[in-house]
Amino acid sequence: MAFTRATGKHRRASRSARTTRKLAGIATLATSGVVGTLASPALAATDAARTQDTGLTQAVVLGDELAHRLEVQADAQQAAAETAAVQAKAEAEAKKRAAEAERHAEAARKKAKAEREAKERAARDAERKRLNAFVAPVADSYVSTGYKASSSLWSSGSHTGIDFHAATGTSVHAVGAGTVVEAGWGGSYGNNIVIKMHDGTYTQYGHLSSIGVSVGQTVTPGQQIGLSGATGNVTGPHLHFEARTSPDYGSDIDPIAYLRSHGVNV
Template sequence: MAFTRATGKHRRTSRTARTTRNIAGIATLAATGVVASMASPALAATDEATTHDTGLSRAVVLGSELADRIEAQADAQQAAAEAAAAKAKAEAEAKKRAEEAKRRAEEAKKKAEAERRAKERAAREAERRRLNAYVAPIAGSYVSTPYKASSGLWSSGSHTGIDFHAASGSSVHAVGRGTVVEAGWGGAYGNNVVIKMNDGTYTQYGHLSSLGVSVGQTVTPGQQIGLSGSTGNTTGPHLHFEARTGPDYGSDIDPIAYLRSHDVNV
């Protein structure tokens, strides 16, 4: 930053002007005899001594040089003060910018953390809904034999579950979350799986060609538990599905109503 010396009515006169005025003053003093009285008697005897040996001219010049040095020193001090003020201002602005940047960074961090927590909550909620959801035991199938249908094929005289149309080897899924309490041969049911659901009810899957779970295993909605087949008392491959209030035969309830109560469209 460049600094200029002050101008205008407060600007000190130039050295030449000051010197001129001082010499003019000396001349006036000389004209009135004051200089003569100030000079030594020996020097006052000659004109040459009066002109050159009074020492007043040298005093005027030295005084002007001193004034210039004082003025230059004042100018330097003013420039230093202005530079210090500019530096302090720049440092204050830099500090303010740094604080603002820090504040924005903290806000961004808080926002990112809030978004992360929101995503985690949404993921937990989605997982909770998935685990509490129910699905059909055979995807894209339909009921081929209804509940309580009459026939001599069943020892009770009526159908204790529903049959889903399924070719042999179709994937069979747990309809909801629960724990396997039976996995193996079930007599007339052939290879079957019984699951105790989280709501305390039971579901059964019969006539399987193979099993994919074991007793004590926890299953989730839609998890494959075996493949459909025609094992046990059956006339062809399909899935026999039952809903029960207990784990044993004879505690059956309407499986259609059961699935629909859990929002499964059958």
């Protein structure tokens, strides 16, 4: 690295340079005759005087050499100090940039973590909503026989559930999430399924032509559990649906009110 002195600052001439200029001035005076007059007594000087003059000159030369060495040393020290200062500044800048990069990286990590956690929460909420959702047991159908309708067709004298219009082979779905507690022949209900719902209530699906689940199996809202049919005590194919407080016959509650309370429009 090159170093230059600031503009306008000049080092004082070295002692050897000053001595040289003095000798040059004396030589000039000698040519003009001034020194000739003044130097006459000096020509009579003894050898001892000349010896003293020689010793003085040697002292001046040695002093100039020492001054030059000290000057070189000072310049080297200054250059080393300036180099160290530049290096320290560069290291400080590098540390500053590294710290800034680490701050940005940490911010990015926190943002990514927050986004990941937000997505996980959204997924959990969506799954919770899906599991808590209810659907109609037969899609795009209607109630053909209402709850508590009177008829001699039923041993109790009234209808304990509701009938959904459905041709044989129509897909039957679990209305909500739960666990199958009965899957098989149910007497006058024909092939039937009973599910214990997550809220502690029970739902029943009767007169099925086919059963697609088994006892102990968990089901989710809208999952196909069987196909509608005309098994058991019926006059034609349909789906008999009940809502109950227990898995047993006689604990029925209004299935339309039950479905509507869970957001199903029937």
